[in-house]
Amino acid sequence: MKNKIGVRTEYFTKSQAKGIRAHVKRELQNDVNVVDERLTKHNFGIKSEAMDRNYELALKLMPQSVKNSLIDSVLVLPLEQFKEVQKEHPKEWKKKLHESIISMMKEMEAELGFMPIGYKMHLDEGTPDPETGEVKLNPHAHLQFANVCAKDITLTKTKKVTLKDENGKALKDPKKPNKYLYELDEDGKPKTEVIDIPLKGRAPLSLHQTRGKDSAWAKQQDIAAKHLQHLGFERGVSKELTKAVHLSKTQHVKRELRNSEQKIESQEIIIKEQERRIRDLKLSMMFEKEKVDSFLHEREEFFAALIEGRSNDFGSLLTAAVKKYEDVPDELKAQTLGNTMDRADELEGAIAFESTPELELLIKKMEASYNKTDSPQPIKRNTFKP
Numbered sequence: 001m002k003n004k005i006g007v008r009t010e011y012f013t014k015s016q017a018k019g020i021r022a023h024v025k026r027e028l029q030n031d032v033n034v035v036d037e038r039l040t041k042h043n044f045g046i047k048s049e050a051m052d053r054n055y056e057l058a059l060k061l062m063p064q065s066v067k068n069s070l071i072d073s074v075l076v077l078p079l080e081q082f083k084e085v086q087k088e089h090p091k092e093w094k095k096k097l098h099e100s101i102i103s104m105m106k107e108m109e110a111e112l113g114f115m116p117i118g119y120k121m122h123l124d125e126g127t128p129d130p131e132t133g134e135v136k137l138n139p140h141a142h143l144q145f146a147n148v149c150a151k152d153i154t155l156t157k158t159k160k161v162t163l164k165d166e167n168g169k170a171l172k173d174p175k176k177p178n179k180y181l182y183e184l185d186e187d188g189k190p191k192t193e194v195i196d197i198p199l200k201g202r203a204p205l206s207l208h209q210t211r212g213k214d215s216a217w218a219k220q221q222d223i224a225a226k227h228l229q230h231l232g233f234e235r236g237v238s239k240e241l242t243k244a245v246h247l248s249k250t251q252h253v254k255r256e257l258r259n260s261e262q263k264i265e266s267q268e269i270i271i272k273e274q275e276r277r278i279r280d281l282k283l284s285m286m287f288e289k290e291k292v293d294s295f296l297h298e299r300e301e302f303f304a305a306l307i308e309g310r311s312n313d314f315g316s317l318l319t320a321a322v323k324k325y326e327d328v329p330d331e332l333k334a335q336t337l338g339n340t341m342d343r344a345d346e347l348e349g350a351i352a353f354e355s356t357p358e359l360e361l362l363i364k365k366m367e368a369s370y371n372k373t374d375s376p377q378p379i380k381r382n383t384f385k386p
Contacts, residue, residue, distance in 0.1 A: 003081035005228060006236040007220045008273045009073040011147065011205060014059075015330045017070040019288065024072070024120045024142045025051065028290075035135050039124035044094055045101075046118030051144065054117045058146030061115070066203045071114055071145040075101070075224055076272060077233065082139045085231050096231060097121065097141075104227035105143055111223065112216050113153050113204035114145035127275065138272065149199035155207060161191040288329045292336060295324035299340060299362075303347055306358060314358050322365045330373040337366050 012020055022028050025048040026040060034040060055070070062069060086093045105116045119141050126137040162170040163181040171181045182190035197207065208216035225235035302317040328336050344359055370376060 002078040003084075003232055003234050004078060004236045005221075005224055005233045006076040006273070007073055007217070007224050008076070008276070009071060009217055009220060010277075011068040012070045012072065013067055014069045017055075018329065020070070020072055020142075021051075021055070021144070024122075024144065026120075033122075033125045035126045035128070035137075036124055039137075042123045043121055044098065045120035045141070051118035051120075054115075055144075055146060058115050058117065058148050058150070061150055061201065062146065062148040063201075063203055066147055068203075068205055069147055070117075071147060071205065073108075073143040073145070073220060074273075074276065075141040075143055077139045077141070079137055079139060081232050100227045100231065101141055101143065104223050105145075107223050107227070108143075108145070108220060109151070110153060111219055112208060113149035113151075113155060113199040113202075115148050115150045117144040117146055119143045127272075147203045147205045149202055149204055151200060153199045155197045155199050155204065156194060157197060157207070158192050158194050161193050288332060291324075291328050292332055295321065295328050295336060298324045299343070302362065303343070307347065318358065318362055318365070321362060322369065325366050326369050333370045333373055334376070337363075337370050340366060 023031065023033065026034075026043065027048075059069065085096070089096055101119050101121075105119065108114065109116055121139070121141045123137065123139050125140070126135040128135045160180075161183045163183055164170055173179045173181050185191050199207075211217075221235055225233065298317070298321040302314075302321045305313040305317050325333070325336065341363060344363060347359075
């Protein structure tokens with residue numbers, strides 16, 4: 001029976017976070033990932049309102065220079081063992097999983113420094129069999145963290161000792177300007193030192209970019225397995241030490257078979273992760289399109305009022321259009337503003353002269369909102385059709 005879990009972690013900018021958070025909280029209409037909406041009622045986790053409050057608090061604590069604000073760790077639970085847990089604990093399986101996930105998130109915070117936002121367990125997603133059409137459910141939980149440390153946590157790291165000049169400035173390799181020079185020990189290997197880094201008030205993600213068995217993401221796998229082992233789950237990819245002993249032919253075949261099974265299981269986890277990444281991208285694009293379409297609708301309502309001379313409606317329609325524009329993802333604001341300028345040019349001839357100031361006011365308010373984005377780009381016109 002398959003019982004190996006997997007944890008896949010991605011991080012998102014503030015704009016990108018809107019899409020994945022809407023997906024996690026099931027706020028999107030016609031979510032492409034949901035295979036049966038009747039199953040959605042069985043999803044569970046931290047209340048969406050509480051997750052919203054936690055995220056807003058985290059943004060206030062977060063340094064303004066932080067690019068990636070949200071960490072989304074997807075805990076994948078194999079269906080076979082998940083059903084066993086439901087069978088063994090028919091009345092308490094949700095409670096047991098909830099307690100395990102909460103405790104693992106607390107330990108992840110203590111080890112890595114990320115502030116927990118909350119989690120949602122999704123039981124309404126799956127993958128259809130291409131031949132039979134039968135859907136195999138994919139139970140998983142989105143564990144969400146903010147890229148800021150809110151507690152007195154110290155991260156201990158081992159780093160190479162850089163060579164410095166007489167002024168204390170680190171020296172770079174003249175042959176490889178992007179790399180630093182390091183002090184060497186007697187064996188010609190770089191010297192290392194252990195440093196303690198206070199994390200409170202910092203964004204820890206930049207300190208966790210190393211890969212391998214000692215990486216933050218490997219620790220996540222270890223912590224998740226530790227808190228779920230009492231329910232029969234195991235770590236996804238085990239690193240076992242091999243002994244150089246003589247094996248009989250039968251033993252050798254059995255060992256190779258086990259190794260092959262482990263490799264297949266690992267590949268299945270990787271494939272599932274890739275499939276989810278594609279679905280998340282589609283989801284994000286759908287979420288962004290909904291926001292742009294909503295603004296375009298309000299904008300055309302405002303233009304119609306100008307053309308028809310309905311002056312009583314100007315104020316409310318202008319406010320509605322600007323509000324919808326503020327909701328447009330930052331990366332699409334420049335395109336949307338350029339398109340609106342083009343539409344304004346087209347409509348000037350159809351709008352009464354005395355209404356033109358309202359038209360200019362819309363553009364000015366949109367420009368003001370656009371200039372508040374993290375990195376405003378040059379506005380290009382004729383970028384898309386309304």
